[in-house]
Each structure stands twice: as structure tokens, then as C-alpha cells.
Amino acid sequence: MDDISTSTLFIILGVLIVLSAYFSGSETGMMSVNPYRLKHLTNAKNKAALRVTQLLKRPDRLIGLILIGNNLVNIFASTVATIIGVRLYGDYGVAIAPIVLTVVILIFAEVTPKTLAALHPEKVALPTSAVLSVLLKIFYPFVWALNKVTNGLLNLLGVSPERHQGNSLSAEELRTVVYEAGALIPEQHQNMLVGVLDLENATVEDIMIPRNEIVGIDINDEWKDIERQLANFQYSRILLYRDNIDDAIGFVHPRELMRLLIKEQLTKASLLRAASEIYFIPEGTPLNTQLLKFQGAKDRIGLVVDEYGDIQGLVTLADILEEVVGEFTTDIAEDTNEDILAQPDGTFLIDGSINLRDLNREMKMAFPTDGPKTLNGLILEYLEEIPQGQLCVKLAGYPMEIVDVQDNMIKSVRLLVNPKKAAAKKSAH
Template sequence: MDDISTGILFALLACLIVISGYFSGSETGMMALNRYRLKHLANTGHKGAKRVEKLLDRPDRLIGLILIGNNLVNILASAIATILGMRLFGDLGVAIATGVLTLVILVFAEVTPKTLAALYPEKVSYTSSILLSILMKVLSPLVLLVNFITNGFIRLLGIKADHNGEDHLSSEELRTVVNEAGSLIPRRHQDMLISILDLEHVTVNDIMVPRNEITGIDINDDWKSIVRQLTHSPHGRVVLYRDQIDEVVGMLRLRESYRLMLEKNESTKETLLRAADEVYFIPESTPLNVQLLKFQRNKERIGLIVDEYGDIIGLITLEDILEEIVGEFTTSIAPSLSDEISPQGDGSFLIEGSANIRDINKGLKWTLPTDGPRTLNGLILEHLEDIPESHLSVQVSGHPMEIVELEENRIKLVKVFPRLKTK
């Protein structure tokens, strides 16, 4: 080195610092990449993404290559800096060279390139992967040796170095990804994706039409009453039963019943029975994602929900499940949220006691508890632990509530105020 001029040594030192910055930035850029975007780009044929994905298949080898190159460069730079320091300042130059080189490497070979790589990981990674791929082939014997020693030491510590595992997202992690998508996914689409993820946490009990609200026709009624119900029914299918809903006969298709009446010119109860389909029963607490697949597999659109004793407790349709994903339809059997909630001038809301708590929370952005009763009436009764005999005011989950109207043994109408702010 004594024969090399000082100017050449300075130039060589500068080149080494640049190379060190390249390795540092490459490492940060590779590790900061969005792996799922990388996989998507690689699948679409992006050459840079394919190179990076291949390098990241064995991250231990990639890190080994980068650290080998970075350490070799930094050690050589330290040696040259020491020579330059001694030439310029004598024995004191060793300390000066160490201090100056440390600061220069920190600023220009570590912090600056790593910050830029963290801000622009794709640009840095796709570009640097060209040289890294070549170096991986050239230095592969040295990289393999270093990794063999390193992995052996890791195994001695009782840690398994498994490189074959794939990254998988849980539903909660996927929910976070959707929420963090921002303007990349329209808000409406984000809500639909989140609703799909929620299907596994919601059961048929949560969205069913309760037993007392099921529209049905008693086949034992007189014919005029049956015709009147057929004429005024807003639904395409209704439950056909004898005397009580538990004695269900079938699901009557109104269009089919009208067709049979016109074709055969007969209007009898037997005609209705021929137009009724077999009843499709659904066990209570079936998750919505499971029931959606069952509707599809069995080619059904409507079913009656039964409890463990076989008693009918409610009704659910395919449209009810789809509403959980895309929002309300106008053809739903259940009343819409706008029919059950009426905003008041004082900031409160008049809410039907039969309103579903989940629907209230979704519509008003509230957090009423959903791990117990499913209706507002049930929530208040659980809180009171009694059936109120007169109008009274309570506070449930921070919401002041005033019972406005009672009907027999249930609360029909409640005035609910927004949650009280806690200091």
C-alpha cells in the first residue's frame, strides 16, 4: 500500500463506502418489501419481482451474502482509512481515522441508504437484485460455508431453521390489511370484505326473523281467510302450517300456487299443498359462512331454524345472509333498520324493542354488547332481571334508555340516547 498514492487511496475509500451503502440499502429494501405485493408482481411476470422472490426464498443465504460483502468492504475501508490517517497525522491519525470513518460509515453507508431503502423498497430491491443475483452465484461456496456454520450453531441452541414455511394471514390480519388499504380499495368494497370475514363469527340466530314475526298461513283457516293472506302477502314464499307454526307443512311458493289454480281451474287447499316445497331445517347457532355454503349446495333459499328440542325458533333466507355482506335489500322478510330506528330532535333514537343489537351497532356505530341477548328488548330485560310493569329509565352499557311502550311481556319501544362521555 506504500506505493499507492494518497489520492488513489481516498478514491478507493470513497468507492468502498458507496459499496457498503449499497449492501446496507439492499438488505433494508429486501426486508421492507410487501411480500404479498411482491408475490402478485412476480405472478404477473415482473422480472425484478421474480429475481427478488427467488433471493428471498432463502433469506439466510441472502443475508449471509449481504453481510459477507458488507463486512469485507468495511474491513478493507478501515484498513485504508488507518493508512491514510497515519500518512496525514502520524500515530494520532489512527484515532482520527477511526472516529472519522465511523461517522462517515454511519451517515453515508448505513443511515442514509437504509432510510432511502425503507422509503422506496421496491425501487431499491428490484435494482439491487441484479448485482446480488450475480454475486450469489459467484460467492455461493463462501455463502454456503457461512450458512452451514451458522445453521449448525442455531441447531445447537435448539432452534429449527425451517426455510420451507409460507406466510399465511389469519382473518384478523387480513382484516387489518383491508382496513389499511385506504384509497386503494373503495370504502364500500372494504366494508363488504370485512363483512365476509365476519360471517364466521355470526350465526343464523343473530340475523333470523324471530318465530313471532314469521309470516305464515294456517291451512286449517277458512278458504276466504287464506285467499286474503295470499293476496296481501309481500313475499314470494310463506310458511304453510296446521294450527301452530311447529306443525309446519311446507314452504308455499305463491307463484306456483297461482299457476296451479289457473291451469287446473281449482282453488282448494289441496292445490296449496301441491305448491308447497319440503321444509329445509337449519340447526341453531350455525355460522353464516357455513349456512351460505349449505344454501348453495342444497339449492335452497329459505330455511326454518330449530333449537336442540326441534322447536322452530326463527326463519332465515339467502337474502338475509347476503345483506350481511352487501347491505339491505328491499325484498327482505325482516324489517329494515330504518323502519325500526327513528332519530329524534334531541339526539336520541326511538328504537323498536325487537331490533337486532348487531344491526343497531352497525347502523349507529355503537358498541352495545352482542354476547348475550340478540334484541334490544332482551338486553334491557337481562339488565333489569325482571319484566317492567311501567315506564322507567335505565342505563345500559353507558346508554341512557327510556322505556316508552310496553306490550304484554315485552318492551315494544325504547328511547335510547348516545353513550355518555366518560371523563
């Protein structure tokens, strides 16, 4: 390079530093690009996104290409810088050039481009993919040879680039992504998305109407009593049974009831003929599974039975959907939970039969739900006996007073603290 002027060498060095910055930024941009955003652009047939996707299918080849280019450029830059140093400072230039070049490369060819690429990976990765695709074809023999050696070492460690699975998320990771989306996804939509993920963690027992709360009509009652019950029935399906719930007959849709009334044929016999076959649900069925079963069976309601065939409760499609979209009601005036009553002294009177999942959701509490499903069941499990009168206990950190016990059940409990205010006060500290 003796025939090349010093000013020309400076130009060459500047070009080499720019190329080094390009390879450094390309590496960070390609590896930092959002895989789901990239998938979206690929589905939209974006040509640049298709190139990036193709390159990322074999990250070993992409990294090999970038490192070959980056190292070649840096080595040439070191050589040019040394020549410039010798020309300007003589023998001292041999020591000065590497120090100055290291600082320049770190600032302009490493930290700056990589930071820029990390902050805006798509803006870097998409345009640079065109050049990288061409370079990969040109240097493919060198990349192939390099990958043969490195992949051999990786295989010894039990890693295979050919079987690279890409990016995947577990349900817990996806839940974190939804919450971290912040303002990009409204809070209501976040809760709905998380509700879908939570369906696999809950079973029909968690949301069913328990057996003792199932409302139906005993077909063996007097007809006048049955007519009065039909006139005041408030549910979307009418359960018919003989003497007790265990001898359930079927469900009658109000539409069928109206059809019988119009034809003036409403009798016990016609009511029985209008009853549809009962859909039975095994206890322990996950909600996501039951949702698909309801869809497949074209049904909206079913009775939950245990391993002995005994009826344990009732589940509807609306109950499952409420786990996703939140509670909804057909009664406009109904805006409070009758199982939770706020008291003037700041405590809450809670029905013992309340579902723990509903209690946790309504009061922002954290009672365990992997055992008993109701507050009554949780307290009885803790006490290991049925209390004979008023008693104070502390469960999951919440002090409460057992107010009323009837028929071997805890009917009402007084929560002695406001969990919402306590949680807010705790977060403030």
C-alpha cells in the same frame, strides 16, 4: 499499497463506500418489500419478482450473503482509510481515520441507503436481486458454511429456517390491513371486506327473523282467507303450515303460484303440491358456514331449529348477504328503519324486539352481542325480572327508559341520548 497513489486510494475508498451502501440498502429493501405486492408481481411472471421470491425463501442465506459482502467491504474500507490517514497526518492518522470513516459510512453507507430502501423497497429490491443472485452462486460455499454454524445455534433455540412459513395474516390482522388501506380502498368496499371477515363471528341466531315474527299461511284457514293472504303477500317465499309454525309444511315460490294461476288450478291441494321441502338450519351455525351450505344445497331460505327440533326463526340468503354488502330493499320508498324512530326532543323510540347487531350498526352503538340477541332480551337479562311499568336503566353506558311492556316483553324503549352525536363529541375531545 505503497505503490498506489493517495488519489487512487481515495477512489478505491469511494467505490468501497458505494458497495457498502449497496449491501445496506439491499438488506433493508429485500426485508421490507411488501409480500402481497411481491406475490402479485410473481403471479404476473415478473422476472425480478421471481428472483426476489426465490431469495426470500431462505432468508438465512440471503442475510448471510449480504453480511459477508458488507463486512468484507467495510473491513477493506477501514484498511484503505487508515493508510490514507497515515499518509496525510502521520501517526495521528491512525486515530483520525476510524472516526472520519465511521461518520462517512453512517451517513452515506447506512442511514441514507437504508432509509431510501425502507421508503421504496420494491424499487431497491427488484433490481438488486439480479446482482445478489449472482453473488450467492459465487459465494455459496462461504454462505453455506456460515449458515451451518448460525442455523445450528438457531436450532438450539427451537428455530428452523428450513421451516420458515413466510408471511401470513389472521382475520383480525387482515381487518386492520383493510382499514389502514385508507383511500386505496373506498369506504363501502372496506365495509364489505370486513363484513366477509365478520361472518365467522356471527351465527344464524344473530340475523334470523324470530319465530314470533315469521309470516306464513295456515293451510287450515278458509280458502277465501288464504286467497286474500296470497294476494297481499310481500315476501319472496310463502311459508305454509298447519295451525302453528311448528307444523310447517314447506315454502312456495311466487313463480309456482303464478304457474298455478295461469293453469287455473289454484286450490289447497295444488298449493300443497307446489310447496318445496323445508331446509332446516341448526342454531349456532356460523354465517360463513351457512352461506356455503346455502350454495351447496342450491337453496335461499331455511328455518332455524334448536337442539330439540323446535323452530326458532327464519334465515334467508339475503339476510347473510346484507351482513356483507349492507342493507338493501326492493321498496324504493323505504329509507328508514321502522324499529328506530327519532323524536322531536332528540331522543329515539326503539322497538324492544330490534336485533342488537342492527341497533349497533344503525346507531353506532356498542351493546354486547355475545348473549341475548335483542334489546328486550338484553334488558331482561340485566334486570333479571320483567318490569311492571316504566323504568330507567343504563346499559353499556347508554341511559334509556322502558316505555311499554306487553305480553311479558318490553315493546318499546326510549333512548335518552343521541349516540351518534355523543360519539362525535367524544372523538372531538
